Amino acid sequence: MKAKFILPLLFVIALLMVGVPLSAHHGTGVSYDASKPVTLKGVVTEFRYANPHPQLFFDVTDEKGNVVHWSGEFYPNPAQLVQAGWGRKRSEAALTPGTQVTVTVAPARAGGPVGALLKLQNDKGEVIMGVAPGNANASPTPEPTK
Amino acid sequence: MQKRLTLRIAMVLAGALVFTFTAFAQGGRGGILAHNPANDNKPFDKHDLNGVWSRNGSPAGYGGGGTCRDCGDRGYSNDVPPLTPLGQKMFDANKPSYGRNLNSPDAAAHPEEAIGRRRAVPPANGTDPYQSCNPEGIPRALIYPDPIEFTVLKDRVLQQFEWGYQVRTIWTDGRAPVKDPDLPRWWGYATGKWEGDTFVVDTYGFDPRTWVDHYGYPHSADMHLQERYKRTYYDTLELSMTIDDPKVYTKPWVSQLKKFRLIDQPKTIEGWKGLIEDICAPIEDVEEFNKRIRDPAGGIVH
Numbered sequence: 001m002k003a004k005f006i007l008p009l010l011f012v013i014a015l016l017m018v019g020v021p022l023s024a025h026h027g028t029g030v031s032y033d034a035s036k037p038v039t040l041k042g043v044v045t046e047f048r049y050a051n052p053h054p055q056l057f058f059d060v061t062d063e064k065g066n067v068v069h070w071s072g073e074f075y076p077n078p079a080q081l082v083q084a085g086w087g088r089k090r091s092e093a094a095l096t097p098g099t100q101v102t103v104t105v106a107p108a109r110a111g112g113p114v115g116a117l118l119k120l121q122n123d124k125g126e127v128i129m130g131v132a133p134g135n136a137n138a139s140p141t142p143e144p145t146k
Numbered sequence: 147m148q149k150r151l152t153l154r155i156a157m158v159l160a161g162a163l164v165f166t167f168t169a170f171a172q173g174g175r176g177g178i179l180a181h182n183p184a185n186d187n188k189p190f191d192k193h194d195l196n197g198v199w200s201r202n203g204s205p206a207g208y209g210g211g212g213t214c215r216d217c218g219d220r221g222y223s224n225d226v227p228p229l230t231p232l233g234q235k236m237f238d239a240n241k242p243s244y245g246r247n248l249n250s251p252d253a254a255a256h257p258e259e260a261i262g263r264r265r266a267v268p269p270a271n272g273t274d275p276y277q278s279c280n281p282e283g284i285p286r287a288l289i290y291p292d293p294i295e296f297t298v299l300k301d302r303v304l305q306q307f308e309w310g311y312q313v314r315t316i317w318t319d320g321r322a323p324v325k326d327p328d329l330p331r332w333w334g335y336a337t338g339k340w341e342g343d344t345f346v347v348d349t350y351g352f353d354p355r356t357w358v359d360h361y362g363y364p365h366s367a368d369m370h371l372q373e374r375y376k377r378t379y380y381d382t383l384e385l386s387m388t389i390d391d392p393k394v395y396t397k398p399w400v401s402q403l404k405k406f407r408l409i410d411q412p413k414t415i416e417g418w419k420g421l422i423e424d425i426c427a428p429i430e431d432v433e434e435f436n437k438r439i440r441d442p443a444g445g446i447v448h
Binding site: 028030031032048050051052053055057071072073076077079080082083087108109110111112114115116 | 206208209243244247266267268269270308413415416422423424425426427428431432434435438439440442443444445447
């Protein structure tokens with residue numbers, strides 16, 4: 001009973017803490033709804049370590065074999081990622097095409113297979129580029145609304 | 147017993163939540179103040195502005211994000227004077243992507259905030275000039291909580307902004323201000339002088355396409371911006387500003403007091419100390435991002 005109550009509360013707090021950076025460096029966070037996170041298992045098709053925000057493209061195959069091409073953006077930009085120890089070489093090595101990933105995204109309010117990355121893990125369960133709720137490396141750009 | 151324990155834990159968590167929001171609402175992450183009391187008696191020259199200054203709330207002073215706790219927030223000021231009809235038209239045409247989402251319950255719950263802070267739209271539907279990598283201009287670049295390096299030379303003061311990695315020149319060689327230049331500049335025409343212990347900067351001749359702050363407040367080419375800097379401690383620099391732009395605002399607009407922290411130890415990455423090159427380039431990459439991510443996220447499919 002206790003766990004049933006506390007765990008969702010902790011999750012909400014974690015979401016709210018990462019929710020603050022949603023209006024990130026390029027004002028991009030407005031497009032996404034972090035209150036409705038979606039977790040997907042997919043395969044990396046392309047990774048772009050570029051301005052204004054790095055981007056991850058990955059395929060998600062459903063139970064019927066249908067493939068959906070997802071696009072995701074990272075909140076921090078390269079200048080911020082490099083400060084957090086995730087430079088281009090390390091990031092690209094972690095996300096080569098074919099890498100299996102588990103991705104939690106804040107989906108676009110407009111709908112469609114596009115979102116902002118809230119959590120990113122490889123098939124070993126390792127967090128990639130520091131993208132995990134509450135992790136300062138994932139969101140070094142918390143921007144209050146005020 | 148179990149219910150009591152659960153209740154206590156819930157109260158602690160709720161307290162943490164309130165603290166988190168309170169810290170952010172004050173414009174900071176909590177804990178980081180502009181002035182460190184350990185520097186109370188550290189000697190300094192009130193006329194020395196050299197160094198890396200930041201309004202950022204993180205200990206290192208880098209990374210965008212929130213401001214230090216008592217450094218003011220991310221806008222110019224919440225007390226906006228009435229706009230002129232032209233000013234209102236310009237304000238309505240500017241569609242920012244910062245602040246509370248337009249028409250959201252969150253925006254409705256904060257009527258105490260100026261409307262500029264409650265009208266954010268997705269960047270795909272916005273008009274922020276920085277979306278196209280145009281210069282942020284002044285005073286917007288001064289307000290953003292990333293480091294600014296001041297370099298004082300014999301005849302000028304340079305401000306290098308990490309955000310956008312751009313330089314502004316404030317001339318201190320005694321030249322007269324250019325109040326109505328033929329060609330406005332993104333960073334305006336700035337002159338500076340000391341009045342006692344206050345460094346006063348007057349800037350005219352702004353390109354009207356820059357915004358006053360993240361929230362899309364406009365200005366005309368006739369804006370006169372006065373900045374008043376005062377070093378109050380070894381590690382603290384205060385800034386107050388006044389915008390005089392009768393075409394847009396019906397009376398002078400005084401800023402919230404902004405504070406900067408001296409960053410003694412600039413970030414060192416791969417052995418390279420100094421500002422990060424946080425530059426919005428190349429435009430091809432930005433356009434690619436817009437086409438593949440920003441626009442679809444805003445409901446625009448190419």
